[in-house]
Amino acid sequence: MTDGSSRHPRHWNEMLAEFCALGGRVQNIAPGSEGSGAGLIAVNPGEPVLLRVPRNLLMRLDDLEFIDDEIRIREFANVPETERRFVERHQNVFSWAAGGRERAGAHIAALDTLPAEIRELLIADFGLGNLLRGDFAGRVQTHFLQSRAVWWRGDLVLAPVLELANRGTEGLRYERGMHLQIQGYARDVITVRYGVEDACSTFCGFGAADSQPLAFSLPAKVRIEDREIIIGRNLNEGLKRGEGRVPKTSTEGHSLSLSYLLLGHRNNPQQPRGTFRALLRESGLGNSDEAFDRIVRLNALKFIRLLRMMEVHDGEMISLLRKMARHQLEAMSWCIGSREPGPARQAIGQPQSLSPQ
Amino acid sequence: MLAGFVEKVVSGPPSDPEWGNMLDEFRALGGVAENVMPGWRSSGRGLFPCDPTKPFLLRVPVNLRFPIGDIEFIEDTARIRKEAGAGPAERQFFERYQETCSWIAGGRSEAAALISLFETLPLELRAKLARDFTPQDLLEGTRRAGVQRQFLRSRMIFWNNRQIFAPFVELANRSAKGTPLRSDQQDNLVLEGKSADEILVSYGPQDALGIFRRYGIPIARPHSISLPMKVKVGNADLTIARNLTMKAERGGFAIPVMTSTDGEISLSHLMIGNSNFQRASRGIFYGLMREAGVSGAEEAFDRILHFNRQKFLQLLEALEPLNGELVRRLRMMAHFQLEAMTHCIGTREF
Secondary structure, three states, X not given: OOOOOOOOHHHHHHHHHHHHHOOOEEEOEEEOOOOOOOOEEEOOOOXXXXXXXXXXXXXXXXXXXXXXOEEEEXXXXXXXXXXXXXXXXXXXXXXXXXXXXXXXXXXXXXXXXXXXXXXXXXXXXXXXXHHHOOOHHHHHHHHHHHHHOEEEOOEEXXXXXXXXXXXXXXXXXXXXXXXXXXXXXXXXXXXXXXXXXXXXXXXXXXXXXXXXXXXXXXXXXXXXXXXXXXXXXXXXXXXXXXXXXXXXXXXXXXXXXXXXXXEEEOOOOOHHXXXXXXXXXXXXXXXXXXXXXXXXXXXXXXXXHHHXXXXXXXXXXXXXXXXHHHHHHHHHOOOOOOXXXXXOOEEOOOHHHOXXX | OOOXXXXXXXXXXXXXXXXXXXXXXXXXXOOEEEOEEEEEEOOXXXXXXXOOOOOEEEEEOHHHOXXXXXXXXXXXXXXXXXXXXXXXXXXXXXXXXXXXXXXXXXXXXXXXXXXXXXXXXXXXXHHHHHXXXXXXXXXXXXXXXXXXXXXXXXXXXXXXXXXXXXXOHHHOEEEOXXXXXXXXOOOOEEEEEOOOOOEEEEOOOOXXXXXXXXXXXXXXXXXXXXXOEEEEXXXXXXXXXXXXXXXXXXXXXXXXXXXXXXXXXXXXXXXXXXXXXXXXXXXXXXXXXXXXXXXXXXXXXHHHHHHHHHHHHHHHHHHOXXXXXHHHHHHHXXXXXXXXXXXXXOOOOO
């Protein structure tokens, strides 16, 4: 996602040379042509692409700040000077200042055109306050970072060059080892798959309304017997269990907290209820089915309410939101039967490195 | 008749003398009509009490209840078929009533307006609707025939296992809070009550889809009934129909009629959500499957829910690029139906 000047081969090649000198690797990749909407493309689609971002170039979002509308690495951040200079230049020549700001700004501006009651609903029920409340410039910066960030060992980071690639439901997967990389064949435009997301989080994070095989609960609280169950939406906090992944649980007093809750899974529709049953039983709670049904209803009603509220409105953002709500409800409908997860438990640091459940 | 969403009506209600004459004829043939008069609302025609402080009463005897199958249209005049069992006086009454109070007096134009709305939809969507969401014959044949069918569909009452046309009662709009129809000891169809405003009849067991299919309007209902479908339950093949008139009773609940032979089970209908009785949908299904001696009811019910949700979400997807009054109604109907389906929580014994 670069502008005209940054797409100039000389600028691109100079940047890549520096990137590789700092430990990065790039094979068979070029910037997409201006106006094509493609961030990165395969030079020769018959050959595999490789893009490796070394650890030293993965910048934690917490270490970034905006000064005079430029992305800077905070002074106290533990980043060597060479890397610091490269990342800042990359942002200001190829990313944020080269079309990224405009695209993020267009999305925030479109959200601002929504009727007040829909904006309020999106803030109250869907956690979109960070994109709908506050000064415009700050929201644009937030959306830009959200839409480019990737999970890396428990942190959200920006990965230079790699962040320029388009995101989508299909495409190359992130590979996490000593470095963060993508590799494989790409038909022209290089697309990197979203991580563990649902339609709602894809909209919140990337401003896209894509169909996803999974649906996770919105934050919720329900009561069973004398216990309160608190559902979070930290999709990155999970535990490997058998072939799948389950949310982290914690108990405090009469409350049981789940880091997230899967409600529907197109490829494994028995998993959502099965996982919930197992986790609640292990926490000493019975009658989990009724609680699960209530959580599903609470979620479905929020998306249906959004659809109903939008019925009298039109526009591009309304259409996008409708699509998101439909996709989320569709994914939620994939909850059929029950199969409990295997017994093994192992903490997961980077959920996106797993195939989705 | 339907409350709200009534399209332009060409003819007005009958004049006072016409109305009085029709009531006299009705009474002479055994009917009872007290404290009722036609009226207008911005939404269309309706039935009102003459004196809102007093009770109203309509009693329709069997000779004045006309089976829908006995009604035909000759040169756009509604009348009773020759071979039908109605007497001459009843036939004459029916024709005059249609001309003065019903078909010619606004019923035809209401039905035509709805058909016109459907005609604005793209062909592909119409085909999709005909498969799952509207009567299959809605747009079949000539336009005139379609309007006639729609008129009868919207006025028809299911009574004693028959589809009938009941004069005067059919003029009352429907509402979720309307008065239910009942029968008395003489087997009369009775609409009786007190209303400060318009006289409204209850929708009966119809869900949002059922009401849309008959009247073309979106009305929120507390419950949702499955679309017709087939599903496996354990090793058995289950066929679910959408016939709400076939029902049994258990524990105060209307439950579907089940037939079971050689590994094939049929249900006349199946409730899949009810905001007033959230545990009933699964409970009824589990109980019936237990009776049929099959296992796997839990997963089968999930599949039924999934199938229905998918259908309505696919309808919303198909409607997404479209605009217009009927598209709006269809979307609202789908939202109502999806919402009613969410009210399926836990289970109870039936």
